[in-house]
Structure formats: C-alpha cells, structure tokens
Amino acid sequence: MIAKIVCYALQGLEGVPVEVETDVSKGIPAYEMVGLPDAAVKESKERVRSAIKNSALLFPMGKITVNFAPADIRKEGAAFDLAVAVSLLKASEQLVGADTHGIVFLGELALDGAVRPIAGLLPILISAKAQGYTRFVVPAANAKEAAYLGGAQIYPVSTLAETVRFLLGAEAIMPLAPEQFVPRLHAGQGADLRYVKGQPVARRALEIAVAGGHNLLLVGPPGTGKTMLARCLPTVMPDLTFEEALEITKIHSVAGTLGEDGIVSERPFRTPHHTATTVAMCGGGNRAVHPGEISLAHGGVLFLDELPEYKRSPLEALRQPLEDGKITVSRSAGSVTFPARFMLCASMNPCPCGNYGSADKVCTCSPAEIRRYRKKISGPLLDRIDLQVEVDNVSYDALTSDREQESSERVRECVNVARSIQSVRFEESGIRTNSEMGERELAAFCRLSEEGERILREAFERMKLSARARARILKVSRTIADLAACEEILPAHVCEAVSYRLGDSLD
Amino acid sequence: MSAYTEEERLFIWLAACAGLDDRARSSLSRTCGRGIPPEALEKICAAVVQTGEGGVYKSDRASRLREADAAIAHMDKLRCFAVTLASADYPAALRAIPDPPVALFCAGRRKLLAARKFCIVGSRKLPPWARETGKTIAAELSARFALVTGIAEGGDRAAIDGALPSGNLISVLPGGLDVDYPAAHAALKREIAKKGLIVSEYPLRTRVQKYSFHARNRILAGLSEGVLVLAAGERSGTLITANRALSYGRDVFALPHNAGAAQGAGCNELIKQGAYLCTDAGDILAMYGMERRRAEDVSLTPAEQTMLACLRDAGEGHAAALAAAAGVPVWEAQATLASLEIKGLAARAGGNQYTALKH
Numbered sequence: 001m002i003a004k005i006v007c008y009a010l011q012g013l014e015g016v017p018v019e020v021e022t023d024v025s026k027g028i029p030a031y032e033m034v035g036l037p038d039a040a041v042k043e044s045k046e047r048v049r050s051a052i053k054n055s056a057l058l059f060p061m062g063k064i065t066v067n068f069a070p071a072d073i074r075k076e077g078a079a080f081d082l083a084v085a086v087s088l089l090k091a092s093e094q095l096v097g098a099d100t101h102g103i104v105f106l107g108e109l110a111l112d113g114a115v116r117p118i119a120g121l122l123p124i125l126i127s128a129k130a131q132g133y134t135r136f137v138v139p140a141a142n143a144k145e146a147a148y149l150g151g152a153q154i155y156p157v158s159t160l161a162e163t164v165r166f167l168l169g170a171e172a173i174m175p176l177a178p179e180q181f182v183p184r185l186h187a188g189q190g191a192d193l194r195y196v197k198g199q200p201v202a203r204r205a206l207e208i209a210v211a212g213g214h215n216l217l218l219v220g221p222p223g224t225g226k227t228m229l230a231r232c233l234p235t236v237m238p239d240l241t242f243e244e245a246l247e248i249t250k251i252h253s254v255a256g257t258l259g260e261d262g263i264v265s266e267r268p269f270r271t272p273h274h275t276a277t278t279v280a281m282c283g284g285g286n287r288a289v290h291p292g293e294i295s296l297a298h299g300g301v302l303f304l305d306e307l308p309e310y311k312r313s314p315l316e317a318l319r320q321p322l323e324d325g326k327i328t329v330s331r332s333a334g335s336v337t338f339p340a341r342f343m344l345c346a347s348m349n350p351c352p353c354g355n356y357g358s359a360d361k362v363c364t365c366s367p368a369e370i371r372r373y374r375k376k377i378s379g380p381l382l383d384r385i386d387l388q389v390e391v392d393n394v395s396y397d398a399l400t401s402d403r404e405q406e407s408s409e410r411v412r413e414c415v416n417v418a419r420s421i422q423s424v425r426f427e428e429s430g431i432r433t434n435s436e437m438g439e440r441e442l443a444a445f446c447r448l449s450e451e452g453e454r455i456l457r458e459a460f461e462r463m464k465l466s467a468r469a470r471a472r473i474l475k476v477s478r479t480i481a482d483l484a485a486c487e488e489i490l491p492a493h494v495c496e497a498v499s500y501r502l503g504d505s506l507d
Numbered sequence: 508m509s510a511y512t513e514e515e516r517l518f519i520w521l522a523a524c525a526g527l528d529d530r531a532r533s534s535l536s537r538t539c540g541r542g543i544p545p546e547a548l549e550k551i552c553a554a555v556v557q558t559g560e561g562g563v564y565k566s567d568r569a570s571r572l573r574e575a576d577a578a579i580a581h582m583d584k585l586r587c588f589a590v591t592l593a594s595a596d597y598p599a600a601l602r603a604i605p606d607p608p609v610a611l612f613c614a615g616r617r618k619l620l621a622a623r624k625f626c627i628v629g630s631r632k633l634p635p636w637a638r639e640t641g642k643t644i645a646a647e648l649s650a651r652f653a654l655v656t657g658i659a660e661g662g663d664r665a666a667i668d669g670a671l672p673s674g675n676l677i678s679v680l681p682g683g684l685d686v687d688y689p690a691a692h693a694a695l696k697r698e699i700a701k702k703g704l705i706v707s708e709y710p711l712r713t714r715v716q717k718y719s720f721h722a723r724n725r726i727l728a729g730l731s732e733g734v735l736v737l738a739a740g741e742r743s744g745t746l747i748t749a750n751r752a753l754s755y756g757r758d759v760f761a762l763p764h765n766a767g768a769a770q771g772a773g774c775n776e777l778i779k780q781g782a783y784l785c786t787d788a789g790d791i792l793a794m795y796g797m798e799r800r801r802a803e804d805v806s807l808t809p810a811e812q813t814m815l816a817c818l819r820d821a822g823e824g825h826a827a828a829l830a831a832a833a834g835v836p837v838w839e840a841q842a843t844l845a846s847l848e849i850k851g852l853a854a855r856a857g858g859n860q861y862t863a864l865k866h
Contacts, residue, residue, distance in 0.1 A: 200837040201859045345631065492843070495845040
C-alpha cells in the first residue's frame with residue numbers, strides 16, 4: 001500500500017511542501033530512501049525504525065521505499081522524521097481509519113519515540129498557511145513558537161505513540177490557543193542611558209540615529225564608554241510591531257537561535273567578534289544556507305566593536321545590504337535572500353594608541369600609522385555611516401556625579417514621536433525611516449531654504465564631501481528637524497548634521 | 508647647445524655626477540660658500556676625483572662636461588632644471604649662508620626663486636587650531652611672498668594648503684625630486700611642481716636619509732627672509748630650522764601655545780628667547796613694512812555671535828561647556844559651532860573640543 005504524508009522543507013526563509021510517499025511491498029526486506037535526501041535525512045531511517053519499535057508499534061517487514069517529492073530540491077535536516085514514521089505506519093496499515101489528509105507533520109524523532117523540536121518551524125508554518133494548509137502536528141517543545149500563528153489548528157505532540165493515538169482518535173489533543181504578542185523592552189543586560197555619565201554629544205547622536213534609523217560611528221579613546229553607549233541603543237528603539245517580530249523570529253528560527261519564548265519580542269543586538277568571516281557576517285554555509293549576523297540583527301542593532309580590527313572583506317560585504325536592507329546569498333544549490341535591515345553601530349579608537357586628539361594625553365603614533373589605521377575602513381563604508389561622533393574622555397567629577405541623566409525611556413518617547421512623523425510622511429512611499437529615503441523622497445521632503453543651501457554648499461566645498469555624503473547630511477537634517485517637530489529644515493539643523501560628519505574632516 | 512654655461516655644468520657635475528657622500532657634499536658647500544674664482548673650480552673638481560671612491564676614478568675636464576650633459580639631458584626629460592652658484596638667478600639670500608648648496612635641482616616655476624621668500628614650518632603633528640591658523644597665515648602671506656616649506660604632513664601641509672591655490676609656494680625636498688617621500692604626498696608633490704616650485708639639493712634618484720632633513724632645513728632657513736614656527740615640541744626637528752635662521756640673521760616668528768602643551772613647548776621656548784610672537788599674518792607683514800589687506804567681514808547670526816563670544820572668552824572649550832556658557836542646549840551649540848567652523852572662525856580640537864581662530 002502507498003501512503004502520502006505532507007511535510008515541509010526550508011529554503012532560506014520560505015517553506016516548500018514535500019510529500020513523503022512510502023510503499024511497503026512483499027519481497028526481500030529492504031529499506032530505501034530516494035528523492036535527494038541529504039545525510040541527516042537518510043539517517044532518519046534508523047531513528048524512525050527505533051522510534052517505531054520503541055513505541056510498541058510494528059516496523060513492517062518487506063521492501064520499503066520512501067520517496068520525497070518533488071525530487072529536484074535537496075532535503076536537509078531531521079524535520080522529516082515524524083512524517084516518515086507516520087507514512088510508514090500508514091503504509092503498513094497500522095493507521096486504518098485515521099485521517100491524515102491535509103495535515104502537515106513536522107518533527108524529529110528520538111530513538112525512544114519522543115518528538116524533538118526542529119529549527120525553522122515558524123517560517124514553515126507561515127508558508128504552509130499561505131499555501132492553504134490549516135492543520136499541523138508539531139513538536140510540543142516548539143509549541144510556544146507555533147502558537148503565534150493564528151488561524152490554524154496546531155497540535156503539539158511529545159511522542160510518536162501520542163501522535164498515533166491522536167490520529168486514531170484514541171486521544172484528544174487540544175489545538176494551541178493563539179498567543180498574544182507583547183513587545184518586551186530590551187533588557188540589554190541592564191543598559192540604560194540613565195547610567196551613562198556625561199557624553200552629551202554622543203547621547204544626542206544616539207537619539208538622532210535611532211529616530212531616523214541612521215548608522216552610527218563612535219570614535220574615542222579606550223575606556224570612555226563607547227560599548228556602553230552602543231548597548232543602550234536597543235533600549236531607545238521603538239517597540240516591535242507584531243509583523244516585525246514575526247519577520248525577525250523567522251530568521252532566528254531558521255538559525256536555531258530562538259529562545260524559550262518562541263518569539264523574538266525584543267530588538268536584537270548582535271556583536272560579532274572581529275574575527276568574523278564574510279560568511280559568518282552575511283550568511284552562507286556549504287549545505288543549508290544559514291542567515292549571517294547581519295540578518296540576525298534585522299530589525300535591531302549590529303554592533304561592530306573596534307571596527308578597524310575587522311577583516312576588510314566582511315566589512316566591504318556590508319555595503320550592499322546597508323543600502324538594500326537585504327542580502328542574497330548564492331550557492332551552487334541556489335540562491336537565498338534574507339532580510340538584513342539593521343542599524344549599524346561601530347566603534348573605534350582615533351589611532352592605534354588611542355590618544356590622538358586627546359587634550360591631556362600624548363599620542364605616540366606616527367602620522368603614517370594613524371593613516372594606515374584609518375585606511376582600514378574604506379571610504380565607501382564610512383560614507384554610509386551618517387553619524388560619526390567623538391566620545392569624550394569623561395572627567396572623574398562627571399563619573400561620580402549623582403545628577404540624574406535622561407533615561408532611555410524618556411529618549412524613547414522623543415524617538416517615537418519622530419518616528420510617527422516619519423510614518424505619516426512615508427505612508428505612500430513604502431519606507432519607514434528617513435535613512436531609507438531615495439532620491440525621489442529627498443527631493444520631495446528635504447527642501448532647504450536659501451540659507452541652508454548656502455551652508456551645505458560651503459561645507460561641501462570645505463570638507464570635500466561626496467555626493468552620497470551630501471544626501472546623508474540631508475537625511476540627518478531631516479531627522480533633526482523631525483525631533484524638533486519642525487516641518488521645514490532650518491539652517492541650524494543642517495549645521496548640526498554637518499557637525500556629525502567627523503570622518504570627512506579626518507585626513 | 509646646452510642652456511648652461513661651462514661653469515654651471517661643472518657645478519652640476521660636482522653635485523650630480525661626482526658621487527659625493529654627504530660629508531663631502533657639505534665640505535664642498537663650505538668651500539664654495541666663500542666664493543671661488545673659475546680657475547679654482549677646476550682644482551676642486553680634480554681634488555674630488557682624487558678623493559673619489561677608491562681613488563681610482565680619473566677624469567678630465569672634457570669627460571666631466573660630457574657626464575654633466577648626460578645628467579642635464581636626463582633632467583630635461585623629467586622637466587627638471589638646475590640652478591647653480593654660477594647661475595644669475597641663484598637666490599641671493601641662500602648664497603649668503605656659510606654653506607650654500609652648489610646646485611639646486613628644481614621643477615616648476617623658475618621665477619619664484621627671484622621672489623621675496625618667507626618660510627612656514629611646524630612639527631608633523633600639530634593641534635588642529637594651529638593647522639587652521641597656519642593655513643590662514645600661509646594663504647595671506649602667499650599674496651606677497653613665495654612661501655617656503657617642506658612637504659611632510661602637519662606644519663608643512665598647513666603651509667602648502669594655504670599657499671598652493673596662489674601657486675606662490677616653494678617646497679624643499681629632503682631627497683631627489685623624483686623620490687616620493689612621504690609616499691602619500693606623491694600626488695601633492697606633482698601638483699606643487701605644476702603650480703609652484705619644488706627644490707632639492709640632491710640629484711635625481713637620491714633616497715631620503717635621516718640626516719638629509721638636517722641639511723634640508725638649512726636651505727629652508729637660507730632661502731627665506733623669515734621663518735614662522737607653527738608648532739614644535741621641546742626637541743622637534745623644526746627647531747633646527749629656527750636656529751639656522753637665527754644664525755643666518757633671519758627673523759624668527761612663533762605661534763604662542765598653551766603653557767604646558769607638549770606640542771607647543773618649542774614655540775614658547777623660542778618666544779622666550781626673543782622670537783617674534785605671531786598670531787596672524789599682520790604681525791609678519793608689519794615687520795616687513797607691508798599693509799594688511801582688510802579681510803571682508805563675515806556675517807554672523809545672533810546665535811553665532813553669542814557662541815563666538817563665549818568661545819573667544821574661553822579660548823578653547825568642550826561643546827557642552829560652551830553650550831552652558833551660551834545658555835543653549837548642547838545640540839544647538841554643536842550646530843552653531845559647526846557653522847562657525849565652516850566660516851573659518853573655529854576649529855575642532857578633538858574630543859568635541861573647539862578652539863577660537865583669529866580671522
């Protein structure tokens with residue numbers, strides 16, 4: 001008898017339906033799997049055999065053929081185990097009368113018949129639902145993640161035996177109740193702007209950066225709090241919306257980094273080490289294409305500490321995603337596109353010894369050394385960082401002062417106001433923040449007064465700015481005007497934006 | 508027919524073909540500095556041959572001239588020329604020092620050699636305000652003088668940036684004209700050769716040595732009527748130029764720095780010893796009896812005026828401190844300061860510090 005069970009494979013963030021067909025016929029006992037399974041899928045043979053045996057069910061004798069259709073896409077991972085087991089049982093007539101039609105089975109099996117969680121469940125469920133499937137059997141350990149998919153019947157199971165009893169109607173399983181999404185404030189390991197002493201300029205830059213979705217570079221001597229400032233970034237970012245959360249969760253689900261909550265309810269803050277390779281940064285891998293750090297930072301912050309220490313190629317690879325907000329990774333098996341709309345925050349010392357430009361310490365680097373150090377960051381990358389600010393050496397008095405600083409919550413309120421102005425403005429443009437403005441929006445929303453235009457021209461000539469830098473200054477001015485709830489960009493806004501382009505005055 | 512006289516060609520031979528080491532070169536300079544009649548030149552050439560490497564190198568007057576012509580042909584190809592002690596336009600001020608170079612290899616505008624010359628130098632690392640001030644002074648002086656400087660970063664660069672637009676700029680190199688040092692300034696060197704003049708005591712292809720800076724600095728001082736030191740540490744090489752200038756009887760000017768600032772200790776020391784304190788080009792022009800042209804007034808908004816007053820009051824200050832003094836939020840102060848920076852009235856001094864600049 002032939003049995004057909006539906007399962008799903010992942011391609012990037014999209015689920016692709018895979019039919020597991022099993023035929024058990026008389027003959028010399030054999031057990032074959034066809035249809036482009038990879039090693040982990042082939043190993044499911046043994047897991048399924050043991051799981052069936054140890055669930056007090058019968059492993060059929062005879063010639064067994066399992067086929068994965070369509071045969072032309074590569075199947076990877078262990079998510080097919082449950083579907084293979086169910087189809088085997090059905091083909092060997094142990095599920096007579098059970099209705100398996102239209103149910104998608106997902107899960108990995110343990111040898112004792114327990115159902116283990118799988119990576120990438122939520123993106124599969126979302127794709128499957130879009131393709132018309134409404135009934136799912138999923139691992140109980142994935143239940144929290146699955147519960148965020150509304151409008152479907154999702155049955156969590158913890159063993160194969162339980163699955164069989166459910167299918168035969170011997171046991172009822174309550175479908176998961178849809179979970180309500182509650183955005184969570186970023187715990188950020190206790191980071192809060194309230195605890196950042198001094199640094200008025202950097203704080204302001206942080207606020208502008210978040211309000212307009214701009215990238216940020218913090219330059220300063222060692223030990224002045226660059227990392228601490230960066231850690232505060234997620235705490236002032238606006239709350240996640242459900243759509244954003246789902247998008248982020250999909251990525252983290254595929255990467256297998258989803259926490260116990262089952263959904264990413266706070267903005268990611270990724271800090272890849274400077275030894276990270278291009279593949280680690282952008283995604284890839286020799287078999288399954290995995291999302292890289294920039295995709296894991298989607299919707300949140302990618303923090304690159306000690307920017308010049310990074311290898312050149314991963315940094316240069318950031319250039320295109322910084323513009324497009326997505327990355328397409330191509331491998332021989334095909335290409336996959338991951339979203340990668342993140343906010344880049346980087347930090348660096350002003351020179352190798354860290355004291356260049358310091359008022360009270362002497363820099364021991366030669367001009368050539370400083371140039372070499374700065375040259376590690378290419379002009380095109382620097383151009384894409386709208387805000388470049390110096391972080392001050394904080395005096396001891398400021399460090400020990402009790403004066404309450406503005407908290408992250410207060411700053412977030414201002415940011416939210418600026419963001420709402422932007423969302424009204426860009427209602428028809430299909431973008432969310434000022435930093436995403438294209439030429440058309442720049443022309444429409446960033447008109448300067450005559451005076452503002454003159455200032456920008458002088459700065460342009462004096463600082464030898466590129467055309468892109470000019471656009472970036474305009475975008476930052478727009479954000480500064482938004483923070484001031486000002487319809488028009490005033491000359492002062494342009495000036496302030498110019499003051500955050502430190503990199504152009506470094507030479 | 509060569510554009511050089513026979514005497515000039517012999518000097519070129521001495522400077523470019525005789526294979527002199529640095530010691531022989533400076534002793535030759537001292538000998539020739541006293542002024543020598545043409546027949547003595549012949550003897551000097553012969554003496555050089557005898558002390559030449561291994562003492563085996565022999566040559567007569569005709570072959571010397573042939574060798575000089577070959578060197579001249581090579582220079583022509585690179586559009587370089589030589590000005591020797593025998594040339595009419597050898598700078599008189601330089602001829603007056605005890606050890607003038609026997610030949611100067613040059614590329615660019617020859618007539619700058621005849622102009623009045625003033626030198627601006629400074630250490631390679633100098634505070635941003637000193638760089639801006641130096642640039643402004645250089646720009647203003649270059650209308651009256653040919654500005655003499657080196658080609659390194661820092662002080663040299665400030666002078667170059669100020670004077671290059673007018674083209675009244677002489678850059679004295681520490682190595683052969685075709686040697687790119689510092690490598691990062693190769694393009695800059697070509698631009699100076701196009702708009703101004705580059706000069707070196709050393710023949711083409713001479714690599715830069717540590718001691719060649721020392722020798723080069725005497726040319727900087729020797730060419731100029733006066734020297735302005737933008738910044739110098741306590742033991743900066745820039746002080747060599749200043750000391751040379753003093754010993755040649757030239758005027759020395761120095762920018763005053765904060766007491767205790769390491770980068771300016773040398774300048775302050777110079778002032779203590781009697782150098783002229785200089786805060787703008789007017790101080791220098793007045794010394795040479797020149798009128799200063801009135802700078803056009805920049806129009807300032809009320810906020811800028813307030814901020815400028817606070818900045819000048821403090822001399823130097825953190826954006827936050829200046830904001831407090833002016834009674835505005837930090838970001839507003841930041842904007843005003845940026846606009847003052849664009850107008851050339853303030854400079855960023857690192858770590859969000861700003862300094863006032865004299866206009």
